[in-house]
Amino acid sequence: MEEKEPKKIIGLMSGTSCDSIDAGLCIVHPDFSCELIKGINYKYPATIREKIFKAFSNELNIKELCQLNFEIGECFGNAANELIKEYGKPDFISSHGQTIYHYPFKETEENLSLTSTLQLGESSVISAKTGCLTISNFREADIAHGGQGAPLVCFADKQWFKNSAIQNIGGISNVTVVSDDCLPFGFDTGCGNIMIDYCMNKLYNMPYDKDGEIGASGTISEYWLNCLLEDEYYYNTPPKTTGREYFSPKYIENILKIAPPEKQDIIATLTALTAKTIAQAYERFVYPNAHINQVIVGGGGAYNKFLMKLLRNYLPKHIELKTHEDFGISNNYKEAMAFALLGYCTYYKIPNNVPSCTGADKSIVMGKITQP
Numbered sequence: 001m002e003e004k005e006p007k008k009i010i011g012l013m014s015g016t017s018c019d020s021i022d023a024g025l026c027i028v029h030p031d032f033s034c035e036l037i038k039g040i041n042y043k044y045p046a047t048i049r050e051k052i053f054k055a056f057s058n059e060l061n062i063k064e065l066c067q068l069n070f071e072i073g074e075c076f077g078n079a080a081n082e083l084i085k086e087y088g089k090p091d092f093i094s095s096h097g098q099t100i101y102h103y104p105f106k107e108t109e110e111n112l113s114l115t116s117t118l119q120l121g122e123s124s125v126i127s128a129k130t131g132c133l134t135i136s137n138f139r140e141a142d143i144a145h146g147g148q149g150a151p152l153v154c155f156a157d158k159q160w161f162k163n164s165a166i167q168n169i170g171g172i173s174n175v176t177v178v179s180d181d182c183l184p185f186g187f188d189t190g191c192g193n194i195m196i197d198y199c200m201n202k203l204y205n206m207p208y209d210k211d212g213e214i215g216a217s218g219t220i221s222e223y224w225l226n227c228l229l230e231d232e233y234y235y236n237t238p239p240k241t242t243g244r245e246y247f248s249p250k251y252i253e254n255i256l257k258i259a260p261p262e263k264q265d266i267i268a269t270l271t272a273l274t275a276k277t278i279a280q281a282y283e284r285f286v287y288p289n290a291h292i293n294q295v296i297v298g299g300g301g302a303y304n305k306f307l308m309k310l311l312r313n314y315l316p317k318h319i320e321l322k323t324h325e326d327f328g329i330s331n332n333y334k335e336a337m338a339f340a341l342l343g344y345c346t347y348y349k350i351p352n353n354v355p356s357c358t359g360a361d362k363s364i365v366m367g368k369i370t371q372p
């Protein structure tokens with residue numbers, strides 16, 4: 001096997017929130033450690049973001065979807081170029097892409113599997129715009145080998161942490177559990193910021209609840225919270241993943257029919273829902289299987305002070321609550337760093353899925369390589 005060397009990699013990621021393309025220039029070392037040199041949040045042009053949301057709600061035709069793949073590719077290339085302007089070309093780019101649809105369910109039609117996932121952001125466009133070799137399309141290989149294609153960040157978590165629950169709170173919330181007691185496992189705990197953002201938009205015309213200030217000014221409706229906690233997703237046993245397809249505008253409009261009357265109470269209760277579903281998921285699926293000392297939060301939700309305060313209250317006292325920043329990793333760029341590491345492995349043909357997390361039949365090398 002080729003002797004491994006440190007590589008300079010730009011990791012590109014855009015999550016379900018579509019708030020920005022997170023681009024992180026990293027150095028990944030042969031021991032799988034990763035340093036972030038510089039991260040940027042590159043905003044999508046407003047019309048592209050609107051188109052992505054239309055795609056989520058099935059309002060784009062096939063021509064528009066085809067075009068969107070190339071438009072997003074160009075945006076990802078532009079994001080990488082902002083870093084390249086300042087720091088020069090990396091050894092290669094590793095791009096997660098923009099998830100448009102994720103269907104992890106084991107269903108068949110004519111004996112053919114319907115399990116599938118779609119990330120847009122054409123890698124040939126990224127590579128042409130930047131002149132860099134580009135690695136992309138990670139999830140497909142895991143699905144092709146019987147997995148759910150998610151969660152993938154577990155691979156990085158198991159290299160970087162010990163005896164912890166690593167909790168990402170993006171649009172959706174997902175956890176990786178790394179413990180000496182068992183193989184790593186991970187699953188989506190449920191909604192993250194998705195419903196908070198939707199309601200902030202609808203009720204306040206703001207994109208999100210900055211620092212959790214509005215939530216903190218409201219009162220949690222125990223009645224509504226308990227109704228929301230009854231959703232069957234929270235009871236399903238892992239491995240399980242979810243997305244915008246489930247916590248859809250239709251879902252949210254439906255639950256709003258029985259919401260408390262005050263706007264700030266709605267935001268407070270939805271924030272409590274995110275915190276409570278995380279705490280309950282640990283009680284149901286983590287503590288009985290694995291000893292952990294700490295919970296390490298990342299993603300934009302780590303900046304919501306009200307959410308963090310509630311999570312602290314809902315977790316057992318002996319568990320420490322930290323953020324990635326306590327480990328010198330930016331909450332904003334952790335996932336971009338994780339995809340830089342996954343790309344490093346693709347480059348060196350090192351298996352980079354975690355079958356105990358995704359349910360795949362075996363360890364395989366995920367990711368497709370596009371030459372510049």
Ligand SMILES: Nc1ncnc2c1ncn2[C@@H]1O[C@H](COP(=O)(O)OP(=O)(O)O)[C@@H](O)[C@H]1O
Nearest residue numbers: 015016017170171193208210211299300303304
């Ligand atoms: N300062 C903040 N206060 C409260 N919420 C925040 C803050 N910064 C980011 N967020 C939340 O985090 C979300 C983005 O998180 P991110 O980890 O990028 O998610 P995704 O992976 O889904 O894109 C925003 O939509 C917002 O809800």
Ligand SMILES: [Mg+2]
Nearest residue numbers: 015017019020
């Ligand atoms: Mg984001």
